[in-house]
Amino acid sequence: MDKLRDEFDKRKEDGIYFPLARFGKYVITADGNQIVMRAETQTEADEVTAWLQQQGYADAKNNEESVRLDANRSVSPQFVKEMHDNITGKLGEDSPTAQAMLDELNQLFIEYLPNQSSRKNMIHRKNKAGYSNDIMRSFARTTSNMARDIANLEYSHQVGEALRDAEKEGRKLASTDEQREARKVINHLYELEKDELTHQDSSFVRKANGLGFLATMAWNLSSGLVNLSQAPILGFPMLATRFGDAATMREMMKSFTTTLKSGRFDAYLFDSTRGLDANSDEYKALKELETLGKRDMSAMMEIQNASSRASATLNSNADRWQRIVDAGSIFQRASELMNRDTIAIAGYRLARKGSNTVAPMSHSAAVDYLAKVLDETQFDYSRQNKAGMQRSNTGQFILLFLKPMRLIILI
Incomplete structure (x- = not known):
């Protein structure tokens, strides 16, 4: 925040x-x-x-x-394209009349987009009183919505292609029973995709999660130390299998030292970018991983909370509550950054050098590889990484501590 x-x-x-x-x-x-x-x-x-x-x-x-069905709220992009081509074809691209008609067409299209779309901000103002004075929340929601739209542009077609490929493979199965089972799995994947696009956490669940965290893990140094074990227990083996035990141990010790020296008594405690040359490849790699959402998961959650909670205004009750929760997570956040930076810096240096069995990687290939390593070795408390029964608002509340327990048991 x-x-x-x-x-x-x-x-x-x-x-x-x-x-x-x-x-x-x-x-x-x-x-x-x-x-x-x-x-x-x-x-x-x-x-x-x-x-x-x-x-x-x-x-x-x-x-x-009013909650209308998606089918009744949508304006086909194909229809918009055809109308655009007809208008510009008959009146010309630069015609004032054409520009006015295209603007009306664009406003119609935006009007029927989901409320989560960042393009909703492009609706013309109508000089009507009553907008929210909570500018921090408006800013956070705009940021969150734009990030969602960018992610959809980047990955939605990949998800769609994967689901269509799965359907094709399902139809190739020999027996009817196998096809039926495959259809159940594919339908479930479609339901997960729809749920991800439409789900909204209730304010009660967010408060309950915060209260549960404060009651159990807040200001808990031992929880932070447990988190630190992820680097040697999970990160080291994954890197060592490709680059060798000795080289991995040497680079991880160097990167841990770099991270440790970056310590400050501020909101982030440890931030390895402080100890790296801003022009170095390692610094650029960390910044790229941060952009991909692989470095500081806590910061991502803060922006999501600010964009959806009742008020993000400075010194409001909601803001004070969130500041208490954020302060209570200081050890968890510090250990999370230390883990991710230690693995990222060591892994990047190893990937660029290569080994007897692995060819040296380019900068972009190394960053992509490290993004996967961090996904597979670090705790992910996000809703998307929970079992189906935990994804609903009710499930998140009742099974609040199931995910941390399962992850700690894995270690």
Whole structure:
């Protein structure tokens, strides 16, 4: 959150356009729909409606947002393309009339995109009062939505191709029973894809998870030390099988020393980039891994929490609560960064040098290899890495500690 605030302050100094936002599924309207507000609970919506009525807006009312089927909310990209080609073909690309029609077409397309899409920010403002003053949350949600859209552009077609390939392979199976079992697996994968695109954690689950963490692992030095065991117990064997025991041990000791010397009494405690030349390949590799979300998983979770919780405003109750949870995770976060940086720096140097059985890798190949190594050797508490029964809001609450227990048992 501190890095997010710093980034927001930099953007604010530049005087950039910043999208307005409203949060919640309960819509409050007043003054002939010239005031449009949102609330996250029915109680909050009723309170705001009553306040507006006291201010003289007799027509103030609220209702839950309509939930329409995806099929009824979509505008086909193919339809948009055909309309674009027809308009520009008949009126010309630079015609003022064509530009106005294309703008209306674009607004129609954006209107029916999912609320999580970053392109929602491109809807023209209608000068209606009622937007949220919670600028930090707006900034965090915009950042999170843009990251999601970029990930979809990067990987959605790969996921689609993999699922289609799985269907083809399933149809090639010899027996009807095998095909039936394969269809069940493929259908489950499609359900997981849909769930990932539509799921939203409830505020209760986020608070319960935070409370459970504070009650068990917060400020717990022993938990941090357990986390540190991942580097020698999981990271070392994976690197040593490719580059040899002696070379791996030597590089891991060097990288651990580099990480240890980077210690500071601040929010990050250990950050190996402080001890590396900013022009070095190792520094660039760590920054690329950070961009891929492989270095500091805690920072990613903070941005997601800020974009979805009731308020990210500085000194709000939600912000104070999150700061307590973040402070309690100091040992876990420090050990996580130490593990990942130790393995990443050692692995990068080994990959670039190669071994008797492994040819030296290029910079990009080494970064890709290390991304896979970190995925396979480090704890991943994200919802995507949980069993099916833990992915729902109810499952996350009831089985809160199942994932940490399973990961510690693996070590």
